[in-house]
Structure formats: C-alpha cells, structure tokens
Amino acid sequence: MPTMPALVPTPPEYRDPEYALHPDGTRVERLEDIPRRRAAVTPDAHAVITPSGTTTFRDLDDESNRVGQALRADGVGPGDRVAYVGENAPEFLAVMYGASKVGAVPTALNFRLAGPEVAYILGNAEPAAIVLGHGMEHLAEVARAADVRTVVTLSGAAGTTPYDGWLREVTDEDPGYARAADETALMFYTSGTTGHPKGIELTGPNIGQAIAAMHYLLDLDTTSIALAPVPFFHVSGLGLALVAGVNGSALLLRNATSPADLLEILQEHRVSHAVAVPTLIQFMLAQPAARTGDWSALKYLIYGSSPIPEPVLREATEVFGCKFLQSYGLTESTGGVTMLSPEDHRPTPETVHRLRSVGRPMPNVPIRVVDPATLEDLPPGERGEVLIGGGHVMARYWRNREATDATITADGWLRTGDGGSFDADGYLYLHDRLKDMIVSGGENVYPAEVESTLTDHPDIAQVAVIGVESERWGESAYAVVVPAPGSSPSEADIIAWARDRMAHFKCPVGVAFVDALPLNASGKLLKTALRDTYGS
Template sequence: MPGLTETLRERARSHPGRVAYIAGDTEITYGDFDRRADRVAAALAAAGVGSGDRVAILDKNSLEYAEQLFGAPRIGAVQVPVNYRLAPDEVAYIVNDAQAKVFIVGADFVPVLDAIAEKLQHTTHLFVIDGSDDRYDDYAAWIDGAPETPPSESEYVTDTEDVFAQLYSSGTTGLPKGVMLTHDNYFAALTATNDTWNVDDTSVLMVAMPMYHVAGNMLTISAIYNGVPGVIAREPDPTLIARGIERNRVTHIFLVPVLLQFMPLIPDVTACDMSSLRLMLYGASPISEDVLRGAMRMLPDTDFMQVYGLTEVTGAIVTLPAEDHDPDGPAAHRLRSAGLPNPTCTLRIVDPATQEDLPTGQVGEILCRTPQNMKGYWGMPEATAAALSGDNWFRTGDAGYLDEDGYLYIHDRVKDMIISGGENIYPAEVENVLMGHPDISDCAVIGVPDAKWGETPKAIVVLTSEDVTDKDIIGHCRDRLAHFKCPTTVERRDAIPRNPTGKILKRELRAPYWEGQDRQVH
C-alpha cells in the first residue's frame, strides 16, 4: 500500500493525537482519521468495490469527502468528485462515464439523486450523507458498521503510478473529461510547491475551494502530506472563510479572484482577525490590479502568490513570487504575468497549428513538460494522445508568451481565439482594455459570424451607467488597440455567465450567434 494512503498511515503513527482536519465544530485526529479511512476501505470492499473501480461523490466540502478520498485507494479504488453546481443530467453523465459502482450524495443533493437514480448505468449502491430518507442507504450507518481493519493489503497491490483520484474537467468547451491523476502526480506537485509556499509544522491549511476542484483537492491532500491541520470550509462563502481563518488561525489558503473581489466589501469579513494568514494563493481566472490592491490592503501582512495550472497538470505549475507583488514597484509589470515555471516544469510556446516553437515575446499555445502531467483522460485514448505527447509534453490549450526573463503571460484559451480576416485576436487583450472603461463593471469578448471577415469581435458588457453608448465603448477600444482587434458590435447584459472558478462561459455566449451556421470557427 505505497503512495498517499501510506503517507496518511505514517502521519498517524508518528503523531496520532495531532488534529488532521477541522470541519465546523468537529475535529478529527490523525489516528482517528487513519482508522476512519480503514473503515471506508472495508465498507467499499463489502459493497463490491475493488481495485480500479470508481467511487463518485456529490457534496459540498466535508470530512466524509476527505475520508473517501483516502479510504478508497486502500483497496485500489479511485474517488470521482462531482461538481455540485452541475445540472442533474450533467451529474448523471459523469457518474456513468466513470462507471462508478458506488455513488455517495450529500443530503442537500437528494433532489439531484431523485432525478437521476434510474439513469445510472453502473451504480449498484447509493448512500446519502446525513440523510433521513428511507429510499436510500445511510452513509454513517454503512461506514460505522464496517470493521476498522480493511481487507488484506496483499489483495490490493497499489503502485504509485496508479490513479489516486479522477477529477473531471470543467467542460467549458465540450463534455467534461475524466482526468486521471496518479500518486506520483500528486507527490510531484506537493514537492514542487511545498518549499515555495513555506509550509512547515506550524502551518494550518484551509480547504476553501470545492473539493471537486483541483485546488480544493490538492489542499485536502497537502494537509495530510505535511502532517498539519486542514480546515475544511463547507463552501466558498467569504464570511464563512474569514471566520474560519480567525477561529483556527489559518496560515495558508487558496482563493479565486472573484472571492478576493468581494471580501474587502463585506463588513463581516473585514471585522475578522485574519492576521494569522502568511500566504494567500490565488489563481484559476484573471485578476485585475484593482482587485489585487484591495485584497492586499485587507491583508497587509500576508504574502500573495499567483499560481497558474490546470486539472490535467495536478494544479499549479507556474508561480508569481511574493516579491513580485508590488503594484508600485519597479517590477509592477510582472503583476500581469502568471509567474515563473516551477523547478520541475519546462514550458514551450508553439504555433497551435504546426507545433513549431515561437520566439520570445510571441503569443502561441503553452506546452508544459512536468512529472505533474496527468496519466490521461479516462476512457479517451484519442483525446489523451491529442493532448499529451509520447515524450510528456502537454498541450494546455492556453495561449500566452514568455518574456526574456522567463515569466509566462497568459492571453487566452486557444479555442477562444478569434480569427478575423486572417488576423488572430485574443479576447483577453480586448477585455483588459474594456475593463479600463469607467462605466464597465464586467465584460466578455467573443467572435460572431461576419460575411466579410469570417468572424468579428463582439463585446458583451455589464454597465454601471446607461448613458454610455455603443459608439463610446467601441471608440474606447479604438483609442487603445489596433482597429482589427476592436469590437464591431456591443451587447448589454445584467451579468456575465461564469463557472464556479470564475471562468467566463464563452461557449454559452457564442452559441446563439453560431446556431445554424454551416461551420463553427471554433
């Protein structure tokens, strides 16, 4: 039983009485959590789960989530976290795609289970956490009734190259894909980030992002890997997070920019003592300088680091160091970058069509080679081969460039690129200019069909004033960008659709304009 589940065993042996996780008013020690993982393994085995089988879970962050994450691998099984924001049919797709034998659902999501239970093709057991519904088996009774000794470890020989967890991509450009991450992937990611993040025996990590997201998943595992407490926030609520930081003296946390945007504006948040925070990690979507400045004013004694990564590379592969976070310093321009690659990561910028390397400063597709690269996509050998080369270069699908100092600058998703009259336009560049308009609070730029140019940029904006005209908005861009990059039309909306990590749902925005077209540019 090598790998991460043995790491838990070692931590339990060396300091059984130390707190492993805190969830609300509940604490569990390393010794008790290790025994709980054994019960999970035994219960899963009794339910017919074996090596290589998938166990799906749909819930907000919880101790049950964590114990399944570490318990399933003790019999060679693999946890499949499911995004709780998905529609019922989307949940059913993931559970069926993973061929999950067991599906565990939080009480809040029983209505989802009701809607899809008859559609689950491979699932033989359904359990509800904290449920009182006689139609489904109770999770606590199932686990509590299992022995603390799992089936013989000799029956389940786990290698560190085996899959530890299977996370699903967000599916913003197509159906979600099951990303298979191995024990070795996680060890590589933890080793690469630990020194950078200065995690030590006195650290307290907060799991604030959903556990189905790679950031929440990684921090859940990082607590065990480092033998320190992990504070589990039930959901990414700003006030809940701030109170958890104050109560548990949290030292390390990862948040997405949308949370950093709102936290300084909430009195209940700013009233909390968050002085224990040593490091604020942020990423997963772009951040404006105003949002960063506001967050830094709220946490003046906290180091900030931006991270860039993907589910397919087990989280962060690029980090913008704390010393580069000085908006008024000589290197302020680096705040627009994602940072420098981790020591075990090599980056290339290539032409998306030819895969030929591009010179410094030129935008192309970002490729990375790192031991953090996934094993592949579950059941999708063709998609795996298209994304991951034989010599372990992963095509991120992101567009960006490297400067002369090796800093990575992200422009956009390659698939979001607009090709107008043969010219490549990256929407993020236009969006950055639009966000500089005093009457625009949020925006997105998409390509829409055009008889002459093939497609042209369209600005979708959220305005703070009704007085501004479309001509004003287009003129604002024309004063700052080459004209071929500027929007030709403007649409006004009350809100820009985003996924839970703040990424704009470009596919949803484009769909009405490309409906009925003979071809889709992207």
Template sequence: MTVTAPPARLISDRLAHWASELPDTPALRYQGTDLTWSQWYERCERLAGALGALGVGRGSVVATYDKNSPACLDLTLTASGIGAAHAIPNWRLSAEEVAYVLNDSGAEVVFVGAEFMKTFDSIRDQLPAVREVVVLGTDGDVEDQFDALVAAATPAPITGAEPSDTALILYTSGTTGFPKGAMITHSNMVAHSEALSDYFQIGHEHRYLLAMPMFHVGGTSPGIGCVYVGAPITITREATPEHLMSGLPGATHAFFVPAIFAALLQAGEVGAKALSQLQLLCYGAAPMPAPVLRASLATWPNARFLQVYGMTELSGAVVALDDEAHRNPDHPERQSAAGVAMRGTELQVVDPATLEPVPANTPGEVWVRGGTVMAGYLNKPEATADTIRPDGWLRTGDVGHLDDDGFLFISDRVKDMIITGGENVYCPEVERILAEHPDVLEVAVIGIPDDQWGESVKAVVVPKPGATVDPGGVISYARERLAHFKAPRTVDVVSELPRNGAGKILKTVLRQPYWEGRDRQV
C-alpha cells in the first residue's frame, strides 16, 4: 500500500496527514501498547491543548528529561507544531550538567521521568525559569502526571509555527567545558527526512525500531523521518539487550551504534538471531571497527547495511554508505568510507590553514552545506560564527578526504574530541574537571582505540609535587562530576607531558603508541 503525501512545512504536518489518510493503520508501539495514526494525532491535539493551558506558545521552550518514551516524541511534534522549541537533555549527564542545559535552554515547562525526579529535585532551586514540572511514568512513590494532563485537556490545533522556527534544541558536549544547544528548525528536519527516505526505503508496511536515545539525533531524527513517510515505530526505553529484545518483534528497520553490533556478536547465536528478521541495519555516530563490520556482514547477509555520517549540528545524517558499497568486491576499501553526500548536501574538503579547497585524495577539514545545517548554537553567537561561515558552509572539525568518485573518508579530527559509543566527549570539558583534583598538577585527555566503543577516554596526569595520584581515585572523581561516558576509563600517571617549543601539549605524541599501525586515528 502506497499513499503519497503533500509537501510538509513543519515536522508535525505529516502526522496530521497520515491520521487523515490512514486513520486505522498502526503508527506507534511502546511496551505492548499500540496506537493508530488517528489515535496518535488525537493524543497530540490534546497535548497541544494542555501545553496551551500551561502558557506554552510560539517562542516558548519545553524540555524532556527522561529516557525514551512516546511522550518525548509527542512533545517534539506537538510543542514544535505550536511554535515552541523542545529541548532534550542527555539523561546520562550529571545533575550539574542537567541544570546548566535546562537554564541555557530557557525551559519553562519540564517533563521529568519519574526515575529522575530525585536528581531533578536536587537542582530544582537552581532553575529560576522553570515554572511547571510534569512527571512522566511511575517509579516507587512518584506517580505519572502526563496521561492525566493529556486526558483532561481540551484538544487544540497543532498550528502556529513557521518553517524557520526552532523545533528542537539538542545539546552537544562543549569545547569550552559546557554543552552547546544546537537549534534545529522545522526546515532542517524536513530536509533531513526527505534525504533519509532515499536510503531507509521504509513505508507503511514496515516498522522502525527507535532504540537510540532521543536526546541524540540518532534517536530523534529517524523517528521524525518515519513520521514523515508514514512508517510505524516501535520505541524502546533504552538500547539495552532486555529492551532491544522486547522491541524487535515485528521490526524491519533499525539504527544502532557500532557498540551494539559488537555486543550482539559477542552473544553468539542469540545475538545473531535477534536481528535476523531486519531488512535494514543502519549504523553510525561512531566508526565501525573493521573486524566488527566484517563479522556483521557475514552474520546478517540478508540485511541491507547502511552507514550514515553526520552530527547534531547537521540535524542528523548527511553522508551515507549503502549496501552495494559495503559489499562491492571491486572496491573493498569503501567499507572504511563514510559514504557519499545525501540529497541536498554539498561536501568539500579544505586546507585548515588556508581554508581553500584541496584536490581529491588530499586530506583536509570536511565542510558541509545544505538544508540540514542548524540555525546556530543557542546563546552562543561566537561559537556559531566559528562553526558556520557566512556562505553557509559548516566546519565539521573532522579530517578526511574525498576520492575520485566522491566517497568521503574520515581519518582524524581537528577538534579535540572523542566519540565513544556514539557519544561526543570534548577533551577540554574533562580536563577542566580533572584539573581541580587536589593531587593533579597537569592533565591531558585523549581518545584511544576500543574494539567495542570505537574509542575510550584516557587521562594522562602529572601529580603535584609530593603528591601521589591513584588512577582509580581520578576516575571516581570524574564520575562524581561528569556523565560516566565522559569520565576516563583509564589513567596514566607520568612525570611530565610532551610539549612543543611554544609549550603546547603534544597530544599526537600521547596518542601515537595506541593508534600506531591503524589506517585512521579515530
């Protein structure tokens, strides 16, 4: 069954369209509960009424601090449709970091998962802009308030936004030690959904497994893309083996970070069987280690493999490596490529010093231009100007090259950043915390290879005179102050850090022993 749809201005437009054209067709599944398109749209209209009663309208900001749930996607579609922006903090962040994100976003109404209420209560007095709190789900003595709020509301139209309005505020780790909110507009997400549909090839007869966290473009963006094409969605609470196994029945398409493939392969026959019915296996957010990719292609030979490359600032994916490229015996080197530019995206590689384009097969910084480039960083005009040039090109901070056929290969990073399990970690952010450790004189944070997570965080520290540094203590110190994925997994204690003539720490020297013999340094 194929039903065409009119052009969309807003990300909520297609929800209304499918509710009209396919009212009784399955749309959304979560923990055993199913909704049709008409039921989902009716719930979002009630949510629009509830938000209006709470004083939310064009220019407002609401936030969801929770793991995956239908409410998060409801709020993305509905709040943005009435002209508000939806901020989604990373629930893995420390309480201090969550407080920063909520204050920076300007959120007035916050929807908090019941299991996070204790953490939220600990920072409540630090959030002067928050005037309403709504509990999502039930956890112990904390009772859900969302369902009652929606049920009691008078339905309202999901209108009021313009395509240039910010629909989502998704936060990335910050180069200066604080997260940055990427402002993603309706136009950005519509452009992304159109381009993604070329590669996902998903429709009403399929089902997408939304397992990646919705604070990440790898979670939210494909979810919006499925609404765009009218594909049913199964949402899992998180991407743990237990939740994945419960969400996989009936699914035909899924997106995972490489670490999940590695874990399933390690599970043997059980892991292989878990994905055996999927027609599309998409991966991204971090490089796939070559042994894991080869084993995955052999374990799931009937699935279409798709790698996507992108970033929060690009609303999701802008480069794709399709199944044919994965399996082309004439070009085995393309298995290590990021892919080719998706529809509506321009790529160029430039010399970081001169900012001039370089010839094919010459490394440089990767720049991207197109309809998915974010509007900018919230409250950070200088950071926006450093990232997006006046002519629209976005500087990714990745080092790579384009071959003669337009395939992009990523080899290193200009930015001092690590990607571990799909999460971005900026080294200065971790260094800022570790520099406060009472026994640490100097610290450098680097990324080292990790066969499961792609990279892991390592700290190299110099003790203060007369002090003794306990590596385990440094790790615990970081975990108390940062999200655990940002904390170092290992710590080396050295007498001094290598420096150049100007006194700058030579991280290339620190990283070299770990990356020696590898084709790329990320």
C-alpha cells in the first residue's frame, strides 16, 4: 500500500491556490483521478454514507471501474455523453467517475423536470447511455424515444437493464483513460433566457480551479462528514461532493423530509460541513429543536443563491455557533467565484453592511463590473453587469455557438447577465437580474422558459412571467396573461396545465388576467410595470 499521507497540509504557496491538490500533491485536473488517488491513500475510509450502508473509497473506485467497463462494452467511448437522472446516491458518483474513466462526458439532469423537458435535453445531448435512479423509471420510455442505446435503471424496471446486472458481467479493472485538459469533463444543463435548456461544458481544469478555494478554506480531512442536501445536478451540490472526495471526507447522503428532520440528521451523524439555501436555514431556525440541539460537531454552514437577512444571520450564528460562508456563482463559472468569509459574518458596526454583499472575489478569480453596452469598467458604487474571468469560465455551451459568443467575450470574460456593483473595499453587491431570473428556494427559474411553455396553452394569447415574493421560497413565478379571443381560462386551469409540463418549482403560483401587456414606444414589454403592480 502507498505510504502517501492521508492529510496534506496546505503549502505556503497555496494560500491563494490556483488548483486543488490530490493527497500526493499533484493538481486536480482530471475528474477521473479523484477516486483513483484517494483510494490509493485511504482505501478503507468512508466515501459515502447512506441509510442503507457505507461505501469506502476502494468500493467507489472499483464500482466506477465496473461502470467504465460496462459502458465500454456497450460501445461508449471518448466524447460520448452519459446521462444520470436521479436523487443523490452513491451510484451517481460511480457513474460520473466511471464515464470519465472511458473518456465519456457525465451529464447531470434535473430529476425534477417533467417528461417533455427531459425529452428536449436528451434530444439535444444525444447521450449514448442513461442511468435512471430510483423513482425515475417512468423516463425509460422518454429515453428510448430519444434513441438512447443503453437505458439502465437502479430498480431493474421491466424493459431496462438492471444496474447490478449491468456491472456483474464486467471486471473492476480501471479502463485507464486520462482526459486532456481541453476535453469536456462534465456537462450540466440549465435554462437560458431563450427558454431552451443549454448544455454547459466544463473541463477538468475548470473543476480543479473552481474547488481550490473551498479545498483549503473548509478544513476538510478524513475525519470530516459533509452533508450534501443540494442535488448533484447543481454545480454547488456536486462541488461539495468533489471537494469531500479529494480530501478523503465522508459524504452523507440522506434526504431530509422536513427542517426538523434535517436538524436530527445533522446531529445524529455529527455533520461537520453542510450546504443549505437561505430559506432552508430560516426554516431550521423556526424549529424549537434548533436551540436545544448539540452543534459541537458542526464547523461550517455554506449557503448561496441570495444573502441571508441580517437578523436571521445573527440568530443562525448564535444558535449554530459555526462558521458561515456565502458564495456567488453560476454553473457557467463552475460554481462559486466570490466569498463572504466567516470573518465577514461576525461584523462590526462599521462593516455590518457587508452582510448584504456576496463577498469578495475568490483568489485567482478576476471579476469586473462594466457598462453592459460598452463593456467599459465602472468605478466602485456604480451599477453595471458582472463579468467573470479566469480558469473558472466554462469551455462553451454544447452545440450552441451563438449563445456561447453572446455569453463569453472575445477576450474570455463571462457575461453573467447579473447587475451588481463593487464597494470601495472590493465587496460585490448584486442589485438586479439583467436576465430577469427568479430564484425560488435556491432553484433558478427563467421567465422565458416558463413563458414559452405557457404560450402553448390554447387559451393564452400572450403571457409575461415575473417573480413575486414568497415567504417560504423567497420568490415564486407569477404569470400575467392575455386570454385568447373568446376564451376565459381560470387561474387553476393554467397552473394545473403548467404543472403537467414543467417542474413544479418553475410553475406560476398565481395568474392575473389583463386585456394587454404594457409596452413601451418601441413595442418592448415593460416588466418593470408588471413588477410594480404584481411583483416583489
């Protein structure tokens, strides 16, 4: 067995790290190397903990080898896409790493999407194989209709290949693929302002650089237990899994049924690191058990998607007593690019305003605020569009040159579409969403996508979707509808129709009916007027 140390101290030159490091001191630049390197150092340490048992790093490495061999036997090779749809599970990680070990591109799909939404993505990604998690068997027909060659289900549903049987006929020899730095290593799908989901291609160096700051900041080691309640189809959810794997930490996969259940899980498993959206933290604080719990094991609570109101944050800091860290980023930036540090979360009266920010740029991540028309830099205090540069920026949108060129400038800056400004100390504040994105319970909802679906309703002539305040979710979608001539649709009918065709978190929670949508002199929709009337 190798004698490499299980824990690697942060070298002085990595105080501002560019890459995360494997336990042997080499850079994390290939996704497929994470289980290989970790299994060589701590083979018997727990990689994943679930209600049904544990998976060691040796187990994960061996199973991902079998997945790779099974894919290879099915004719899957470098550049092919391998999709996974399902809740967080050890099999997700085995499929991701196994696909990588044959040079294929793991493609994480949102398991909350409706059948037609999944069908669109499969038609766009054209995966050679798909693995459907528990409860996702109904998508087998959708996959077959999209001509996916290999359809595997964890349950072994009729007409599909059972996961266990798929792996039983192959060896656990490592397929041995080593991906080049410019090859796509991972693909997520997200919705764009055009209303169509887009594939986001990330490389190994993207991932190695994106997890670097968290890798050194979070004090993860082989004694840590990290809870991943955020789905792996989110870059933030998978990011924690990758950082935990590099550091030899155990990843706890348990789906809480309620905020009270989550509090019990955190204590029962002595969780040291957890990720949560602000609304969930608020729900947890509303439980009396939060104040009587034992939080001595909890070291970090990491949150994102929006700032936490100052009174809530002060209460959370007092109740949980751990370090809080906020980050802002996009899937296109391979996750977080700013950091509101634990120190920032214990402000003085002179610095309390920083709690409204998303922090300062992470090391080695250049961020600018520019005039969205000229792309000229703006001084502190002036609002403009946030641009992100450096090694975090995605390679491209999958098969969408037009969208890529519109999003990444000729000199490599990612146009986020988010409005923001810097203060004199370099803290970034987000003000408005240039793309009108709605954040509902930590999920990004793009009005154009919802509008595109609602427009197909036979009783809708025109529709505009805005965000409205939600006590539970922060924001929710709200539709303003111009009925088709001679029709009189009801609010309940439109909402039910939408819920049959879209993930429920995207669907409008209310509908207003108007004779005409407000337009300016050029015929452009005035969503500001709709927000003034109906919105938040």
